[in-house]
Amino acid sequence: MSETTVGVVGAGAMGAGIAHVVAAAGARAVLTDVRPGAAEAARSGIGDALGRLVAKGRLASDAAESTLARIEVAATLGDLPPCAVVVEAIREDLGDKQDLFAALEATQPRDALLATNTSSLDITAIAAATHTPDRVVGLHFFNPAPVMRLVEVVHGRQTSQDTLERALAYVRAWGKTPVTCTSTPGFIVNRVARPYYGEAFRVLEEGLASAPEIDAALRGAGFPMGPFELTDLIGQDVNLAVGTSVWEQTGRDPRYTPVRLQQDLVAHGHLGRKSGQGIYAYAADGSRVEEPGSEALAPGPSDPSTPAASLTHDVVARTIAMLVNEAVDLVHRGEASEADVDVAMQLGTRYPRGPVEWGRELGFDVVARQLAELDEAYPGGRYRPSPGLG
């Protein structure tokens, strides 16, 4: 029955979510973790989550029982049965992942796909620890995996076409929507989304608008959350780490230069909701205190001499122009298709439109002109238009 057996290594937030997804779709999921008791705890957490769905009337109790019955625990990696695919979701460390992939190659059948849920590491570098890099692929699930429909299927330089096609078929069989991309820094979602945060932080840092104004303006443009309420939710440290990793991996491309204001927030321990203070302040029950966060770190209201409407318009216009630029550039470099970029941004971040389609509607020439103006106002390469804009 190796065809429907999925090994999941690492039973943290993502591994548990992935096991849940796979088992709910009818496959057998076998979870393992180096931390004693972690896989059992994850299995029981999945049982609790299924129980809550039953209580809310969203899942039949026999479906919950059969899903849980399809989740097993293996004491060690060597105890994993032969699998059709193993999904790795251990901590984000290249050396640890390479050791694990070498061990998986030694213990799993030759035809097992070896997949990594890495958010930021190069698939080719992970695969380099094996003699069979053709079967190594990225399966980047989003958190929480049972809820988020998108999975980025990431191919390293040596990932075979057969592996890619099998990976796409598994993702579809698990009820998810796959998109494909090369192992480019940040893949699709974490790359294209960078300016959503970067522009907001720059505008705030320059004192052109306040955090609530910027959040309201972007929500007004159809984004489900403003950039500051969103980064406070994600964790300023987590968001900064992703941005810094993309910046480093692109040879410090000025498009992704970290913003001092966000670095200062993190250095002060103002990590967002989880620390009670980020851009905004939060009460003990997690609700937002109405005043913007620490005055030392967050500038006050915008300059009264400038009309608020045009300022907020600027934040929205430059954010959208930069999102379009990132999306078009990714496609221009051959990392992903237009259709996949648009699907990824709508499912992975709930943007109101796919950025490529959005750019085409605004006019790539209009976007290129906006960027050229910004490039003139802020020289240094951050706003250079993609050759893909024409």
Ligand SMILES: NC(=O)c1ccc[n+]([C@@H]2O[C@H](COP(=O)([O-])OP(=O)(O)OC[C@H]3O[C@@H](n4cnc5c(N)ncnc54)[C@H](O)[C@@H]3O)[C@@H](O)[C@H]2O)c1
């Ligand atoms: N949390 C997210 O939002 C998110 C989203 C997408 C992808 N990811 C990626 O998924 C992976 C896991 O993230 P997470 O948030 O679930 O982490 P986590 O810290 O919650 O869980 C990691 C688990 O892996 C176990 N582990 C560590 N080394 C191991 C090894 N050698 N063998 C077996 N188990 C081992 C740990 O004991 C822990 O239980 C990371 O690569 C991360 O970048 C995370």
